[in-house]
Amino acid sequence: MNSILAFYYSSIGKKVLMSLTGLFLIVFLVEHLIGNLLLFANDSGKMYEAYGDFLVSNPVIRFIEIFLFLGVIVHAILGVILWIKNRKTRPVKYKYFRLKDNSPLASRTTIWTGIVIGIFLYIHLKSFFIPSRFTSQKVSSYELVMHAFSNPWYDLFYLIALLVLGYHLRHGFQSAFQTLGLRNKTYAPFLDMLAFIFWFLIPVGFAAIPVYFFFYHQAVSTMIMGVH
Amino acid sequence: MNFTLKIWRQKNQKDAGRFEMYEVQNISPDASFLEMLDVLNNQLVLQDRDPVAFDHDCREGICGSCGLMINGRAHGPGRKQATCDVRMRIFDDGQELVIEPWRAKPFPVIKDLVVDRTAMDRIMQAGGFISARTGGAPDANSTPVTKENAEESMDAAACIGCGACIAACPNSSAMLFVAAKVSQFALLPQGQIERKERVQKMVIQMDKEGFGNCSNNYACEAECPKGILVTHIARLNREFLRAKLV
Ligand code: HEM
Ligand code: SF4
Ligand code: FES
Numbered sequence: 295m296n297s298i299l300a301f302y303y304s305s306i307g308k309k310v311l312m313s314l315t316g317l318f319l320i321v322f323l324v325e326h327l328i329g330n331l332l333l334f335a336n337d338s339g340k341m342y343e344a345y346g347d348f349l350v351s352n353p354v355i356r357f358i359e360i361f362l363f364l365g366v367i368v369h370a371i372l373g374v375i376l377w378i379k380n381r382k383t384r385p386v387k388y389k390y391f392r393l394k395d396n397s398p399l400a401s402r403t404t405i406w407t408g409i410v411i412g413i414f415l416y417i418h419l420k421s422f423f424i425p426s427r428f429t430s431q432k433v434s435s436y437e438l439v440m441h442a443f444s445n446p447w448y449d450l451f452y453l454i455a456l457l458v459l460g461y462h463l464r465h466g467f468q469s470a471f472q473t474l475g476l477r478n479k480t481y482a483p484f485l486d487m488l489a490f491i492f493w494f495l496i497p498v499g500f501a502a503i504p505v506y507f508f509f510y511h512q513a514v515s516t517m518i519m520g521v522h
Numbered sequence: 523m524n525f526t527l528k529i530w531r532q533k534n535q536k537d538a539g540r541f542e543m544y545e546v547q548n549i550s551p552d553a554s555f556l557e558m559l560d561v562l563n564n565q566l567v568l569q570d571r572d573p574v575a576f577d578h579d580c581r582e583g584i585c586g587s588c589g590l591m592i593n594g595r596a597h598g599p600g601r602k603q604a605t606c607d608v609r610m611r612i613f614d615d616g617q618e619l620v621i622e623p624w625r626a627k628p629f630p631v632i633k634d635l636v637v638d639r640t641a642m643d644r645i646m647q648a649g650g651f652i653s654a655r656t657g658g659a660p661d662a663n664s665t666p667v668t669k670e671n672a673e674e675s676m677d678a679a680a681c682i683g684c685g686a687c688i689a690a691c692p693n694s695s696a697m698l699f700v701a702a703k704v705s706q707f708a709l710l711p712q713g714q715i716e717r718k719e720r721v722q723k724m725v726i727q728m729d730k731e732g733f734g735n736c737s738n739n740y741a742c743e744a745e746c747p748k749g750i751l752v753t754h755i756a757r758l759n760r761e762f763l764r765a766k767l768v
Contacts, residue, residue, distance in 0.1 A: 297766065300726075301766055303729075304725055304726065304729055304762075305695075305725065305728070305729050305733075305734075305735040305736065306725055306736075306758075306759055306762045306763075307766075308735065309735060309736065309759075310759070310763065376735045376737070379734065379735060380692070380693035380694075380695075380734040380735055380737070382627070383626060383627050383628075383693060383694035383695075383732060383733065383734035384625050384626055384627065384694050385627055386539075386625050386631075387625070388591060388594060388622055388625055389528075389541065389620055389622060390591070390593055390594030390620045390622070391591075391594045392593070392594030392595055393692055393739075393741060395594075395595060395599070395744075396595070396690060396740075396741040396744035396745055397692070397739040397740055397741035397744065398739070398740075401737060401738060401739040401740070402692055402737075402739060404737065465738070468738075469737070469738040471756075472738045472752070472755065472756050472759070473736075473738065473759055474759065474760075474763070475756045475757065475758075475759035475760025475761075475762075475763055476756065476760075477753065477756045478753050478756055478757070479751075479753055482753065
């Protein structure tokens with residue numbers, strides 16, 4: 295027990311927890327995207343809803359879900375704790391400090407991109423997760439999605455949040471492997487290539503959903519209104 | 523070449539400190555940065571003013587004493603250079619140079635540009651050593667080392683302990699320095715006896731001294747005069763995890 299506490303109190307221990315929770319969240323993102331691509335099946339959401347019902351009724355998924363929430367909370371709290379600690383290590387600031395000449399911007403903005411993701415998660419869970427899980431009358435999650443994404447402002451907010459998530463992972467993905475000690479001369483180029491999937495392709499995949507439903511809605515309303 | 527210098531002056535640890543402006547003229551483009559400061563100090567002594575205190579010893583990039591923040595960059599704007607390696611020709615004639623001491627909570631200013639870096643010595647004392655047999659010299663070929671490990675270890679051993687990695691880090695983290703020292707020993711058979719203990723003790727001491735937490739910004743690698751790579755930090759993390767888990 296003592297050594298577990300000592301591990302947590304060490305600088306490396308906290309970072310290892312951050313990287314493990316971060317990677318766990320990334321694995322979830324992959325699953326979440328694959329599931330959500332069912333929205334594109336041209337069947338008025340039948341498959342998507344079946345998938346949703348499966349998630350809700352499966353006890354294993356419900357169990358993993360607890361860890362998912364814990365993971366986000368631990369990751370976010372540790373991120374903030376580390377950031378505050380780090381801000382105290384240089385009481386007298388440099389007059390000139392040209393960090394932009396020696397380190398990437400994405401690596402120095404994780405706290406801000408992280409906070410934006412946190413706000414996004416709150417709104418995201420409120421509009422999709424809470425209604426489809428905790429309201430008594432059965433709501434169709436497909437309709438929920440269609441309705442939410444018919445609002446262009448909501449779509450814009452989504453696109454910005456996904457851009458920010460991509461930027462968080464631009465640094466985060468390789469950083470997690472570095473923290474776990476898995477980034478050596480042989481793996482580093484491979485990891486940097488693999489990272490592209492996570493910081494670019496996955497956010498783009500998610501972004502396709504609001505874009506699709508926005509235009510879908512436009513097309514439907516044009517048809518109803520009879521304009522054009 | 524002529525330069526306007528904006529230099530941090532601070533009498534002692536208690537003094538609040540402030541910037542003061544100086545002018546130096548007719549500096550040879552081939553002069554080193556420290557020689558340029560020598561010219562300034564000669565000037566100040568002749569005027570009966572207090573010369574600027576700065577650390578230096580070998581003046582050939584091997585001792586690790588020198589270390590200045592020059593226009594916001596540790597050891598100046600070049601790569602793989604200690605402050606003593608910097609030549610004045612890399613600056614523009616007439617340029618203003620802002621010169622500051624290393625800044626980090628564990629590096630209190632002693633005077634002007636000289637900081638107390640004994641926190642790094644205490645990290646070394648915590649584990650940066652090996653146990654060796656006394657007695658007759660062992661046979662030269664009795665402990666074989668693979669070429670890769672020897673090379674990697676020697677690359678890590680190139681660290682001169684200057685503290686630029688800490689000074690340049692947005693979090694004042696000492697991970698690159700500690701990583702270089704841990705790697706150097708972990709890769710050689712001689713370092714195996716204390717391998718687990720060393721990494722834990724050095725990391726605990728590093729945290730105790732008040733250095734920050736690494737966020738993998740890699741500013742340290744960019745500013746290290748000896749080109750120590752952040753892959754050594756990955757090894758430090760690995761060694762630490764191994765010591766804790768295995
Ligand atoms: C809830 C809001 C979030 C906050 C406040 C947050 C904050 C942070 C911060 C401050 C760091 C840098 C830590 C450091 O280097 O010292 C970080 C790293 C990271 N984040 Fe997040 N984050 C959030 C959400 C996410 C999400 C949703 C994911 C993944 C899908 C993620 C993945 C990562 C990864 C992989 C790292 C790198 C870990 C490492 O450096 O070892 N984060 N986060
Ligand atoms: S790792 Fe490089 S920058 Fe850091 S103390 Fe060693 S030589 Fe200096
Ligand atoms: S004076 Fe020795 S390294 Fe610069």
